[in-house]
Amino acid sequence: MKPFTIHRGKTAGIDRVNIDTDQIIPKQFLKRIERTGFGQFLFYDWRYLSDGTPNPEFELNRPENEGATILVAGDNFGCGSSREHAPWALQDYGFRAIIAPSFADIFYNNCLKNGLLPIRLDQEDVRYLLQQSERADYELTVSLEEQRVFDDEGFSRPFDIDPYRKKLLLKGWDEIDLTFVYESHIAAYEQKHCPRP
């Protein structure tokens, strides 16, 4: 996993609630057997018109959002299917962090496993960032170390993250390697409980 320490970048806002993973990466693109190359299909049905040309109305296609690396959206982002293709697509497109008032549980976990940082902020703060995102020159900094997002204009907010996940993200560690450290505990559990089909 790519480590996440501090990131500064442009924000892009999608002011909608309950953005589901079927929108983030539609099902016709789930058949690949690799983890890479999903960015081109991100938000496909919203991003492209029926003839395959970009939909100029869709937020990510607006000129001011070109090159954005931080996505700002409404409540319950990432609801629905467990497809990890959703964080893969967001990351492959270029996003490093997502800010929303709330996230769906499975999606939130999936992001953390891929070095894509999901950040929960209050409604009013997300509202503020959605407004700022309409500017082409607005940049935000996300510091995982400090657990803080801030801009150059005085906006600064702390955010919560599980300390264990934070450590893994900062170091970019492979969780499976870490779990192997507990091999003897797993073996002892199996000895005691004899799990079987």
Place this chain on the structure above:
Amino acid sequence: MKPKTIIEKIWENHVVYREEGKPDLLYIDLHLVHEVTSPQAFEGLRQNGRKVRRPDLTFATMDHNVPTVNRFVITDEVARNQIAALERNCREFGIPLADLHSEEQGIVHVIGPELGLTQPGKTIVCGDSHTSTHGAFGALAFGIGTSEVEHVLATQTLWQHKPKTLQIRINGQLGKGVTAKDVILAIIGRYGVGVGTGYIIEFTGEAIRRMSMEERMTICNMSIEAGARAGLISPDETTFAYLRGRKYAPKGEEFDQAVERWRALASDEGAEYDKTIEIDASTIAPMVTWGTNPSMSTSVDGTVPDPEQFESETERNAVRRALEYMGLKPGMSITEIPVQHVFIGSCTNSRISDLREAAKIVKGQKVAPGVRALVVPGSQQVKKQAEEEGLAQIFLDAGFEWRDAGCSACLGMNPDIIPEGEHCASTSNRNFEGRQGKGARTHLVSPAMAAAAAIYGRFVDVRQLEAEPVR
């Protein structure tokens, strides 16, 4: 001793390692695998030279991509590759697989219970959000992403924080024509798609106790649509009776011993939950969704809402957008919505009792002109049983298409796709934009409501069907 919920009991039984400041390391008893969310996980194992720790606790099938007619002719090359990859991976890592030739093949959440793999007290995961289905047996079952699939394959464990507990109590009895599907749609409609976020739901109350296992599976299946990764129901005699004699269930004396253990798992009298919601079963009517998430629903005798009546601008925008996508006008009666497609299937409603309920309505009738109606059994075993019971013939005689098992039109990853702009009465679980096909307009309903929509070409109130013909 302090009374405990079933959630706490199962959790404590599975802690492999606990340390302050870390999630618990939980043991996983059953890992179900399908073709779409597993290839990258197996590839990860190969790249790191890792093995599958417990292939015997892992079980695979193919369901999402599978064509439901001519199942051996997969014309989509990428889908064919994905299915071939699962076959290869199962062979290489020694994982049992119910492939397209197996009479045990079917939707992963249908075959787990059917084969008796799903049992009370187990921790069950699968790279699929509808894994919550298995909670109907009093198992702790939740969907995971592909990285977690890889972690479970390699270690048979997951690092998890204990979620909060939400009790949803359904008091009293359901009215005639009101099904488990209507109950879960009503819960989500009243409390929203985020009510269960951060929680595990336990469904309790008289209405739940009276339900069959298959009805309970429908309820738990859609816990995720309420935001909860897992939803479960304490096991009881109904659970034990369902499991007795199933292929992987314990046999003979071992079964009786298992029942004793399972009985002790049920939530204790007086156990505390972080949150409790109570619903009076008699207030629930047959439900139909009118929008683009499962909370956007009303009873069949209701109307399409006016966006202006919603409190916040965010909600008003979401409703406006949904109505535009769905091609519906505020104030329109639900029973005026024309239906061009009917899909009876999916991990929510494709079990034998679902097909029986639908067949009751369909028997002796014909599918309305201009309607295309599909019945897709959840497993090859359900298919066989329905054929033996004469249900398949009832559907065929009425003009339904009768298919092989798979996820089919629930998510349109296979050739079963609903065309743009057309309305589909669907027994599946998600009415998101584009879910059943680009521009497809999905209305979530129970099997009986879907069957009635096929016959009448619009939504009708199934409660009125037996009393007097609608036509």
